[in-house]
Amino acid sequence: MPLLEISIVPVGTDSPSFSSQVTDEVRVIKEKNLKYEVTPTATVLEGAIDDLWEAAKEMHQKALEVGLERIVTNINIDHRTDKQMDMNKQVDKVENQLR
Template identity: 40%
Template sequence: MAIVEVTVIPLGTDSTSLSSFVAGCVKILQQSGVQYQLTPMGTIIEGELASLLELVRQMHEQPFLAGASRVTTTIRIDDRRDKTATMQSKVAAVENKLISAGGTE
């Protein structure tokens, strides 16, 4: 299973606000049923790599459909094949190390 961080940035729009473009991209994820986590600076998705790359392509196209004249998309891929990793398991691993080291929030 792969974990992909994607940031889609529409350029050449009529406004500096991008939330409506982000909402259009998130709708694609909701319709796909893929696990995702929206963050203030991007979105993290998990699943089979080929499927995720197709979703990234659809997300990249969405701002064009909504009127943007240029789109920049950045992706980072964590494709671990020696064991199953999820968004939750990666966060839990760090939290467990904090607990075992005696650290707190």
């Protein structure tokens, strides 16, 4: 399954905090029943590429709908076609090598 990492950062708000924004974005992911992991700086989603693109688009739009005048959305996609992968296996490989 492809992985998509997304970070949506509001610019020019009165507060340096944006956890409520992240919460709204995770709600979009949950509505789409996608597997995800929230990290301190981004959110990683796993699923079919079309579903990931649609979720990213909706998350971006959601940030604008709450009244933000400017946002910066960063997206990274890890998409392998030679073998199956998922976010847990990727993390497990690194953890196992550290042992």
